[in-house]
Amino acid sequence: MDYFDPHIHMVSRITDDYETLAKMGCVGMSEPAFWAGFDRCSVDGFRDYFRQLTEIEPKRAAQYGLQHYCWLCINAKEAENVSLSREVIAMIPEFLDKPNVLGIGEIGLNKNTRNEAIVFVEHLELAVKFDQQILIHTPHLEDKYQGTRMILDMLTDDSRIDRSRVLVDHVEEHTVRHVLEEGFWGGMTLYPTTKCTPQRACDIIEMYGAERLMVNSAGDWGPSKPTAVPDFILEMRRRRHPESLIRQVVYDNPLKFFSQSQNFRFTPRETTGEPARTGAALRA
Amino acid sequence: MPLPLTAPEILNREFLEIRCRILDLAAALDRLQRAEGSVADDPRLARLREALAIVQDESDDRAEQVQMVFSRPYDDTWQNALKVAPR
Numbered sequence: 001m002d003y004f005d006p007h008i009h010m011v012s013r014i015t016d017d018y019e020t021l022a023k024m025g026c027v028g029m030s031e032p033a034f035w036a037g038f039d040r041c042s043v044d045g046f047r048d049y050f051r052q053l054t055e056i057e058p059k060r061a062a063q064y065g066l067q068h069y070c071w072l073c074i075n076a077k078e079a080e081n082v083s084l085s086r087e088v089i090a091m092i093p094e095f096l097d098k099p100n101v102l103g104i105g106e107i108g109l110n111k112n113t114r115n116e117a118i119v120f121v122e123h124l125e126l127a128v129k130f131d132q133q134i135l136i137h138t139p140h141l142e143d144k145y146q147g148t149r150m151i152l153d154m155l156t157d158d159s160r161i162d163r164s165r166v167l168v169d170h171v172e173e174h175t176v177r178h179v180l181e182e183g184f185w186g187g188m189t190l191y192p193t194t195k196c197t198p199q200r201a202c203d204i205i206e207m208y209g210a211e212r213l214m215v216n217s218a219g220d221w222g223p224s225k226p227t228a229v230p231d232f233i234l235e236m237r238r239r240r241h242p243e244s245l246i247r248q249v250v251y252d253n254p255l256k257f258f259s260q261s262q263n264f265r266f267t268p269r270e271t272t273g274e275p276a277r278t279g280a281a282l283r284a
Numbered sequence: 285m286p287l288p289l290t291a292p293e294i295l296n297r298e299f300l301e302i303r304c305r306i307l308d309l310a311a312a313l314d315r316l317q318r319a320e321g322s323v324a325d326d327p328r329l330a331r332l333r334e335a336l337a338i339v340q341d342e343s344d345d346r347a348e349q350v351q352m353v354f355s356r357p358y359d360d361t362w363q364n365a366l367k368v369a370p371r
């Protein structure tokens with residue numbers, strides 16, 4: 001089954017992973033900007049990273065027929081440094097017109113601190129000013145519930161935010177309802193031990209339905225599995241869910257959400273060779 | 285949504301896996317017991333016991349309840365506490 005991975009950090013993966021993903025039905029991915037495993041020293045470190053996301057990765061992906069998109073920001077962990085964050089936020093507009101940029105992300109909270117909240121709100125300002133979609137990282141483990149509620153407070157306090165253009169990622173059993181009830185999209189991350197397993201993601205679909213929900217691998221440099229979305233597809237099939245429901249979660253929903261970005265020009269496999277359908281055409 | 289599989293079908297499919305996970309859990313707790321030193325006062329152990337009690341409950345939202353056992357509390361006045369002005 002064709003699928004789209006809405007959250008995967010390909011800069012941390014080898015080229016063989018692109019090949020494996022293509023063989024398993026992946027047709028494209030979106031890559032949010034994240035923490036590299038170390039704090040960068042200057043705004044130029046981020047400028048180079050954004051070049052990698054907007055120039056290098058799309059070419060690596062295209063070798064295997066995969067369409068690569070990305071999101072730009074300074075992540076919640078490095079947002080503890082407010083002055084550096086402000087320099088990065090000021091520099092991001094240099095890249096917003098690059099053809100594979102979908103919006104601002106993954107912004108969010110990490111340890112739910114004051115500095116993280118300040119930088120989060122300043123990212124929202126940037127997104128509103130440039131009419132960008134938003135992809136949000138919610139914290140890990142014991143910080144997730146508190147941080148997700150804080151994030152939802154900041155989003156719903158701002159009446160300029162169009163909730164249908166915001167994806168709140170890494171939702172689990174205790175946060176998914178809050179995200180969906182407020183009208184946002186939710187992403188479930190399939191990780192081996194933390195976050196959701198494919199089985200629990202299926203459970204959440206069974207409990208909440210497929211409307212405004214997606215699954216992703218969030219494959220990165222840590223313990224993670226870039227082919228986790230096919231694991232979810234297999235588990236859904238083993239539970240005898242219809243193909244149309246599975247397809248809604250792994251293909252239709254990501255395309256519907258991303259089509260709200262001006263730069264999203266996805267060409268479905270079936271129509272390859274025909275003129276690219278623009279975001280507006282897909283929305284119609 | 286209605287589940288395509290019935291409860292007997294799900295139990296047939298998952299019985300061995302559930303059994304295996306309970307054994308893993310029991311063995312991990314035995315391992316803690318056998319080891320030198322004590323974790324009796326470690327608040328994480330109390331959390332694990334609390335979560336285990338929820339698992340034995342008969343409700344249909346046990347996964348969500350277990351998540352909440354391992355979550356820091358949310359306080360809706362956090363913006364005052366952190367001195368972050370809402371927009």
Ligand SMILES: [Zn+2]
Nearest residue numbers: 032034106218
């Ligand atoms: Zn990520």
